Amino acid sequence: MAKNFELTDVTRPALIRAAQAAVAGARAGEFPEDPIIGRDVSRVISCVGSVVKRHGLLLETAIAEALKASDRFIVLTNVSLPLTKGAKQLLAARNPDENLAKIKLAADSEADGIVKVDLVVVDPDTGWAGAYEVKRGNGATEHRKRRPIVQSLRASRLVLASHVEQLDYGPITNTTSAVIDYYGASGFDPNFTLTRDQLDEHFGVPVVATVDAMTNALREALHAELPRLFEPVFDRLTGPEPCQPATPKVGRRRSDVTGADAFDALSAPPIGPTRVSRCAVPSRSRQTARTKH
Numbered sequence: 001m002a003k004n005f006e007l008t009d010v011t012r013p014a015l016i017r018a019a020q021a022a023v024a025g026a027r028a029g030e031f032p033e034d035p036i037i038g039r040d041v042s043r044v045i046s047c048v049g050s051v052v053k054r055h056g057l058l059l060e061t062a063i064a065e066a067l068k069a070s071d072r073f074i075v076l077t078n079v080s081l082p083l084t085k086g087a088k089q090l091l092a093a094r095n096p097d098e099n100l101a102k103i104k105l106a107a108d109s110e111a112d113g114i115v116k117v118d119l120v121v122v123d124p125d126t127g128w129a130g131a132y133e134v135k136r137g138n139g140a141t142e143h144r145k146r147r148p149i150v151q152s153l154r155a156s157r158l159v160l161a162s163h164v165e166q167l168d169y170g171p172i173t174n175t176t177s178a179v180i181d182y183y184g185a186s187g188f189d190p191n192f193t194l195t196r197d198q199l200d201e202h203f204g205v206p207v208v209a210t211v212d213a214m215t216n217a218l219r220e221a222l223h224a225e226l227p228r229l230f231e232p233v234f235d236r237l238t239g240p241e242p243c244q245p246a247t248p249k250v251g252r253r254r255s256d257v258t259g260a261d262a263f264d265a266l267s268a269p270p271i272g273p274t275r276v277s278r279c280a281v282p283s284r285s286r287q288t289a290r291t292k293h
Helices: 012-027 038-069 085-092 143-166 196-203 208-238 259-266 284-292
Strands: 074-084 111-123 128-135 174-181
Touching: 012 038, 012 208, 038 074, 038 111, 038 128, 038 208, 074 085, 074 143, 085 111, 085 143, 111 143, 111 174, 128 143, 143 174, 196 208
Parallel strands: 128 174
Antiparallel strands: 074 111, 111 128
C-alpha cells in the first residue's frame, strides 16, 4: 500500500474521488481466508480493515493538503532527517525540552542514522518550522513503539532549522515537533501531542474541516459498498439446506459374513471396545475350562 495518496485538491469532488478510490482499492485486494470464519466473512473483515488503514493514510495526506491550500505554509511529506551524534548525546543526557529548544545543530554534521517524519511544515514569513508524526489515534499505539517515535521527533527538532535552511526555506528561528494524534487515543504524552480539537488553533488555519470532509466521503463510499460485500455472506446463510451426508453402512461381524460380504466388514467404521458384545468373546474362564478337558 502506498504511503501517501495522490490528493492535490481538497475540494469536495476531489475528496469524494479519493475516498471512492480508497474503497475500490481495498475491495480489489487479495486477502487470505481464515479457517474459522470462512472465505466470505474473511473477505468482508479484511476489506473493511483495509479501508480503515487507508483512512489513516488519507488523513495524513488531507492534513498536508489543507495546510498547502492555505498558501501560508511549505509542506514536505515523508522527510528523512539526519540523526546526528550531537543530537543523540544531548538526548541521552536527559536535557529538558526547554533547554533543547534553544539548541540548533547543523544537519550536515556527523550523523549516526536517519529519522523519518511524516510532515515538515514551514512558515517562511515567521521563521518557524515543525516536524510531525501523524497517527489516526482511534486506538492505542503499542507502548514499545511510542518511546522511539517521541525520541525521533525530539532529535529531529534539533536539526530541523538547519535542514530547512539548507533547502532555502529559511531563516528559521523557532522549531517544534509533535505527534498529531487525530482522535486522541494513541496513548502518547498529552504534552507532546496535538489532537483533532487543537489542530486549527495550532496552525492558525482551517485543517479539521478538510479532514472531516474526507472522512465523511470515505464513510459514505464504504457504506455504499457494504451491501455488495455482505451479499455472498447472506446468500450462504439463507441459501438452501445443504445435503445431508449418507448414513454410513455399518459392517457386520466377521463371523456373520462370507465371500464378497467380507469387504463390508473390513470397511466398516472403527468400533471401540465398549461397542463389542461380550457374548461374542469367550471369557477367560471358558477358555481355561476347554483347556483342562
